[in-house]
Amino acid sequence: MGAHLVRRYMGEPEPDPRTIPASPVGEQFQEREMVATQEEMNLAKLPLAHRDYCAHLLIKLMKCKRDMGLNIFGCMDERHEYDYCQHLDYVQRMKQYERERRLLVRKAYKEQMNAE
Known part of the structure; x- marks a missing residue:
């Protein structure tokens, strides 16, 4: 825990999820499907x-906030579910990034060894 903080300050910056490299080995993992459809997201005006992956929970949270009005503690369960989903999504992306980074480092090392 906290490795991303060390890397941010001492090593390479934290990766942008839109620029994660994809290797042929990484393609064997199935992409997680979003639970909310495009139509539902359009109706909710997201x-x-x-x-993203947690859009269905955000739709529930937005609906709860609209229904509860000024009761700021009325949607704590929905907020917790959404935040936890975002955390799990972040952890999954970082694991994928680390795996891809290690594969690229290993590939570069093998190419360097073959060249010598």
Whole structure:
């Protein structure tokens, strides 16, 4: 825990999820499907930045906030579910990034050894 903080300050910066390299080995993992459909996201008027794996939970959270009005503690369960989903998604992306980075480092090392 905390390795991403050390890397951010001492080594390479934290990766942008949109620029994660994809190797042929990484293609064997299936992409997780979004639970919310495009139609549901359009009806909820979700911005493009929030249309990710946790969009279905964000739709529930937005609906709860709309229904509860000024009761700020009324949607704590939905908020917790959404935040936990975002955390799990982040962890999964970082694991994928680390795996891809290690594969690229190993590939470069093998090419260097073959060249010598």
